[in-house]
Amino acid sequence: MYTLKQFAKMFQTTEHTIRYYTDINLLPRERDKGNRRIFNEESINWMQGIVCLKGCGASIEDIKEYCELCRLPESKETLSARYQIILRQREQAYQRVEEAKATAAYMDEKVKHYEKILAGVIPDDTNPENWTEDTRRRNIDALQNRGRFL
Structure with a gap:
């Protein structure tokens, strides 16, 4: 106990x-x-x-x-109902996996972007305080292309 x-x-x-x-x-x-x-x-x-x-x-x-x-007493109906719940949960789990993959891919792009900034190849445009309308649009497009808005 x-x-x-x-x-x-x-x-x-x-x-x-x-x-x-x-x-x-x-x-x-x-x-x-x-x-x-x-x-x-x-x-x-x-x-x-x-x-x-x-x-x-x-x-x-x-x-x-x-x-x-x-x-409930074991029956084909209760077993089938439990199975349907498990199928739904599996589908949701796979959806979260896909969302996680999309988020990881987005973050990979952000890492590359930061590396270019740190190498002096492009100016720093990562601080939201300095974003322009164009920067916001690009960020939204990038997020939506990943299938998720963060």
Whole structure:
């Protein structure tokens, strides 16, 4: 059995987060004689699932729906519904990967730009305080061409 503090530390999160998850029935827990939350191995399993879904960017609503489906009697319908949630999360994860790639490519261009400035090849036009209408337009175009506006 783990105390709230131990459990939060185990998952590198806050006690407040763990309390919230138990309050909205995402995370099972028991109570000790002092009515304090305590957690067992099953709680660890559920928390690992929550952390995984959260890491994929799943909303609390999606995680809650997934957990509720897991608690229902096993059936083709519940399995299919959980599968659909996982498919959605996978798609969102791939979208974030593409956004990250676009952002990294944009930053690669910024690094090259700074290197030209530092080498004295072009004047410094990176300080927003000195931007002109043309500079702003170029920056917006570059960002939009990367599929993302920062």
